[in-house]
Amino acid sequence: MTIQGLDHFTVLTEDLETTRRFYAEVLGLREGERPPFGFPGAWFYCRGRPVLHVIAGRDLPAQRSGVIDHMAFSATNKEEWKAKLQRHGIPFDLRRQPGTGVWQMFFLDPNGAKVELDFGDEPEKASAGARG
Structure with a gap:
């Protein structure tokens, strides 16, 4: 099992x-x-x-995320995603995961649910902690 x-x-x-x-x-x-x-x-x-x-x-809970913090998707082309989110006016937080080098991009959907995009082996083009 x-x-x-x-x-x-x-x-x-x-x-x-x-x-x-x-x-x-x-x-x-x-x-x-x-x-x-x-x-x-x-x-x-x-x-x-x-x-x-x-x-x-259905009625939405007062605390939109509840006990689930976010959903994550694997993605490619970090720079293209940055540009796309900026075009749509969606603020994001971009940071590098300590120890693994994985880039993580966080933003909210229209309902307040946090979405994460993970970029595995991408070249160094932005500084950790950069804000969109």
């Missing part, structure tokens, strides 16, 4: 269309098939797998 991997994250939203645009247009996830649950929402796919579920029509 073992855990096989992480299946998906779920984000609650008050504004389904804005959330759809963010995950499709900004993050580049593909919206795809979703079972007919009987409440509004969307599923977003990465490499053919539904990795993010969005649920609308």
Whole structure:
């Protein structure tokens, strides 16, 4: 009996269309098939797998993140991501993980959920702690 991997994250939203645009247009996830649950929402796919579920029509908690701090995705082309987030007016925090050299870019989705992009083996082009 073992855990096989992480299946998906779920984000609650008050504004389904804005959330759809963010995950499709900004993050580049593909919206795809979703079972007919009987409440509004969307599923977003990465490499053919539904990795993010969005649920609308429910009350959101006062503390948006609850006990989950963030969701993280592996990504490439850090400089292109910086430019894209800046074009969309999305502030971000970029820092280098101590010991591993992995670049981490943190920003919020339209609902206040923290998103992290991890860039494995990218060249040194920005200083740690740089702000977007």
